[in-house]
Amino acid sequence: MTVFLTIVVIALIGISLWQMSKILKLSQVKGADNSQVANDKDNNLQGKLMLAFVIFMYLLTIYCFVQYHTFFLPESAAEHGIEYDRLMIISMILIFIVQFITQGLLHFFSYKYRGNKNNKALFFADNDKLEFIWTIIPVIVLAGLIIYGLFTWTDIMNIDEEEGDPLIIELYAYQFDWRARYSGEDNVLGKANVRFIEGVNTLGLDGSDSYGMDDKIVNELHLPVNRKVIFKMRSQDVLHSAYMPFFRAQMNVVPGMITEFSYTPILTSDEMRNSEFMVEKVATINKIRKEKSKQLVAAGDEALETYEFDYYLLCNKICGASHYNMQMKIIVESEEDYNAWLKTQQTFKEQLSAQASN
Numbered sequence: 001m002t003v004f005l006t007i008v009v010i011a012l013i014g015i016s017l018w019q020m021s022k023i024l025k026l027s028q029v030k031g032a033d034n035s036q037v038a039n040d041k042d043n044n045l046q047g048k049l050m051l052a053f054v055i056f057m058y059l060l061t062i063y064c065f066v067q068y069h070t071f072f073l074p075e076s077a078a079e080h081g082i083e084y085d086r087l088m089i090i091s092m093i094l095i096f097i098v099q100f101i102t103q104g105l106l107h108f109f110s111y112k113y114r115g116n117k118n119n120k121a122l123f124f125a126d127n128d129k130l131e132f133i134w135t136i137i138p139v140i141v142l143a144g145l146i147i148y149g150l151f152t153w154t155d156i157m158n159i160d161e162e163e164g165d166p167l168i169i170e171l172y173a174y175q176f177d178w179r180a181r182y183s184g185e186d187n188v189l190g191k192a193n194v195r196f197i198e199g200v201n202t203l204g205l206d207g208s209d210s211y212g213m214d215d216k217i218v219n220e221l222h223l224p225v226n227r228k229v230i231f232k233m234r235s236q237d238v239l240h241s242a243y244m245p246f247f248r249a250q251m252n253v254v255p256g257m258i259t260e261f262s263y264t265p266i267l268t269s270d271e272m273r274n275s276e277f278m279v280e281k282v283a284t285i286n287k288i289r290k291e292k293s294k295q296l297v298a299a300g301d302e303a304l305e306t307y308e309f310d311y312y313l314l315c316n317k318i319c320g321a322s323h324y325n326m327q328m329k330i331i332v333e334s335e336e337d338y339n340a341w342l343k344t345q346q347t348f349k350e351q352l353s354a355q356a357s358n
């Protein structure tokens with residue numbers, strides 16, 4: 001309702017301004033310059049505005065980099081992310097250089113050659129050499145960038161299950177949480193279907209498929225460092241998106257089909273926590289939390305907990321009311337720690353018999 005009223009008020013103000021400008025035009029003194037053609041004074045003003053605009057944009061860009069550079073992600077925690085970041089930075093640098101030169105020239109020439117009654121345009125038909133240069137250089141640069149990008153993309157998206165003893169894990173999304181299913185001793189995920197969902201069988205595993213019996217369903221994703229993981233993603237209800245920014249990974253999770261992504265984690269949670277970038281970032285966050293806690297305590301509320309960094313799997317598709325809170329902790333650890341943790345988790349078969357004995 002407030003939004004509607006605001007729109008109505010803005011529209012009414014607009015209409016009254018328009019009407020006022022009509023009245024002003026009618027009341028203008030005869031003989032004043034009311035021509036629709038720009039005169040030298042208009043051209044001067046517009047030319048200077050063009051120059052001022054590009055200078056403002058450049059200053060804003062520099063300011064944003066200085067002010068917000070801490071919001072960039074740190075080095076990639078997954079192997080393919082190094083290539084991915086390189087492609088990103090090369091593309092960004094190229095775009096920046098080209099835009100800096102072309103936009104600068106565009107606005108500077110608009111200013112320098114702004115309209116003037118005494119100027120006469122020069123007739124200039126064409127210049128083959130110039131046209132050749134400004135066609136061939138972008139063609140070569142863009143083709144190079146596209147080919148490089150395609151190679152990087154193929155490299156990242158190529159999921160080879162035969163290569164390097166990968167760990168197979170299912171990521172299961174539903175409104176509004178995640179589950180991970182480890183494929184167990186046989187490293188093969190059992191078949192599943194939404195129709196089988198019942199009781200402890202929250203992921204709809206097919207009871208007649210023996211591959212599924214040793215599967216382990218958990219709500220915290222543990223990954224051994226330096227081992228390739230293949231994620232097979234399923235959704236129970238709507239479109240979700242598995243987003244792991246520190247691993248440079250994002251893949252849509254689509255009901256009715258299995259999507260895949262694969263990466264090799266190279267930095268453990270501890271290593272990332274102790275990196276220079278993260279130590280500084282966490283210190284800043286905790287400083288803000290401390291300040292906020294003071295206010296909360298003064299108001300009789302509980303103080304905020306001290307923040308500690310952890311990787312998270314997030315949902316990056318607005319999938320409903322609690323989308324913002326759809327997350328699962330990811331712990332990257334040594335092979336031994338991972339194995340020890342996995343041992344403590346119940347298999348699907350154990351879950352079923354626990355349910356039966358209840």
Ligand SMILES: [Cu+2]
Nearest residue numbers: 240315319326
């Ligand atoms: Cu979601």
